[in-house]
Amino acid sequence: MAAAQGSSDVSSSAKVDFLKLQNGSDIRGVAVGGVEGEPVNLTEPVTEAIASAFAAWLLNKKKADGWRLTLGITTAGHDVLQFGLASTPAMFNSTLTEDEINHLPVDGAIMITASHLPYNRNGLKFFTSAGGLNKADIKDILEHASRIYEDSSHGSTQELEQASKGEVSNVDYMSIYASDLVKAVRKSAGNKGRGPGPRRRGGAVIGDAPARQGYKLDKVLKPLGAITTGSQFLEPDGMFPNHIPNPEDKTAMKAITQAVADNKADLGIIFDTDVDRSAAVDSSGRELNRNRLIALMSAIVLEEHPGTTIVTDSVTSDGLTTFIENKLGGKHHRFKRGYKNVIDEAIRLNTIGEESHLAMETSGHGALKENHWLDDGAYLMVKLLNKLAAARILNPNVGSKVLTDLVEGLEEASVTVEIRLKIDQNHADLKGGSFRDYGEAVLKHLENSISKDEHLCKAPKNYEGVRVSGYGGWFLLRLSLHDPVLPLNIEAPSKDDAIKLGLAVLTAVSEFPALDITALNKFLQQ
Structure with missing residues (x-):
């Protein structure tokens, strides 16, 4: 080995x-x-x-x-x-x-x-x-x-x-696996022969992951009729010379977006190296990742399973909740960070009689009940390709607008930020205790502080950290799953509103000297 x-x-x-x-x-x-x-x-x-x-x-x-x-x-x-x-x-x-x-x-x-x-x-x-x-x-x-x-x-x-x-x-199992993916796309599109693939002008462009995803180019997309000219960064190289192969990374998304534009492609697809996370870019250059990708997958799944519960991680937006519940007619169950936590919660809901067919993280991890609850970035992209392929049966000239239209009406905040507040494990204020105990004390103090502010309201349902709404937006302060860090997520309609939310957090956490608030201060002073 x-x-x-x-x-x-x-x-x-x-x-x-x-x-x-x-x-x-x-x-x-x-x-x-x-x-x-x-x-x-x-x-x-x-x-x-x-x-x-x-x-x-x-x-x-x-x-x-x-x-x-x-x-x-x-x-x-x-x-x-x-x-x-x-x-x-x-x-x-x-x-x-x-x-x-x-x-x-x-x-x-x-x-x-x-x-x-x-x-x-x-x-x-x-x-x-x-x-x-x-x-x-x-x-x-x-x-x-x-x-x-x-x-x-x-x-x-x-x-x-x-x-x-x-x-x-x-x-050579990857050839066997790729062949099964091709069959899945054709079956969904009602086409059992070679037939037209899910493309129009430039087809699908593979974006990144310099280790394992090149198979998708030759053994999945090309057999489906896609033109993959312009695909990039497919050679195995664990040094990642181009950028971090991460669907959440801004540089990575910029690279695939540029490739879509340069090649006039209908769709750009990007994975991490082991292909369990993914994202996409439509023909107009609109990124389909994080909340947008969850919204898109929710729209597809809720067409197939009306009213089902969509389980997500804790940092998804209020706009996503509104979109899933008010526009799509589903139920949004916002749970904890950690793809395994999200998947296990969806499985648990099914065992108690609450139907759930999709579990997704903003990181790009996503699992479907129909796919044995495995977090599978390739399978998510196959679902998108299925949608394109089926639409092409009705209209051969259709592009990825069929996907973009599915997320029409998703409300998105103007300001989105994540700030990491580190706990100094060697600080005397820990008094020999663990960073986890210290972090929990910070969260408890913040919770008490928020209850005294008339402009802020705790989320009625929350499974991780302290989530609060106010000033047209929200924030979530939680303890990292593995590290001595308290990540702070803020979404707001304006920078001023985001600063007001940040100040509410700063006022409470400033009383904890082992907590490094440098990054929060920097954001508030911009």
Whole structure:
């Protein structure tokens, strides 16, 4: 397994705190040296131990004896299918695909990715046919991996290869997965042959993600008839020489918007590196990401499932709520940050009788009930392509305006800002407590302060932090999921109104000296 190539210079006997590798429902660590203050902790022996622990966990869950989940697993006697460069959604789908010739479906899949994080980072995601693993599962695996690591002599790679009992096979699964995506588009458009694709002038332009998404160009869009001239930044390069491959990044969105304009394209599509997040740009250059993308997906899903509940993260706008509930006739359930939190909440609602078919974050993560609740950026874009393809059956000259029209009426704030207030964990004001306890104290004080201000009103339903409406806008102060940070989101109709909301926060949090309010002061003084 190549999760940490280039890190073999690190001692295999070094003490490792495995639980510190947990990042919610994923594993993240430093795989390559070269950054001061960031020692390598995702070494080859560590990765092998984690793989072995996943094999044991899966065997215990499934009680299977003929499955494929290289080293950490094959040494346990299990077979491995290597897919090479692949996407996160594809790895999940490999647990569902029926293909006896290629030994599919697999019982478990591991994705090696750190998404858009810096070059020295890497990570692991895990899947079974039930979807991605949750936080508790990851904790179990890491605790088991720690025991394996401590008990093992960790011989050389050559020795481990000689000891392995399982077989390793290479499978071009991305071709299989891409073919299934093409079939999904054609089926939705009512076209089972080659037929016209979802294009008009310049077709679809792939924008970014220099690692895994090039497959979509040759194996998905071209077979559908799209002209993909002008696509850019498709070569694998973990150094990200052009810009951060992040659908929320302004530079990334500017690049794909420019590509759409230069090539007179109908649609631009952009992913992060492992293709679980996405965004789009229409032919006029209008960005379809964050609240707009959620609004667009909500419109499509509510056409198919009238009245369904749309679950989102906590930083979505009031305008999105109005759009979903008043224009589309759905229900907006604003929950917490964290794509897994959003997905799990949608699943929970269905179990108690409240129908939900879409769970989305402003980050570009999105999951649909029809797609096994996997956060799948490629599948979201397929839904958009389906809409274009179906419209072309009725009007061959239609462009991406059919998508833009679906978000007509979405109210958007003139001022949108996110400010990160960092907690100094070494400050005396923490009095030996955790940053989480300190952050909760800040939120409680803010909540009490707001209750005394007649211009401000707490959100009646809120599941994370303190969300407040006032001055025609709103703000949300919450505690980061993993870091000693209190992110502050503000949306308002004008800069003056945004400043009034910011001042309300500043007045309350200024009493906490361990909280760095420099960024907030800078915003208020602009």
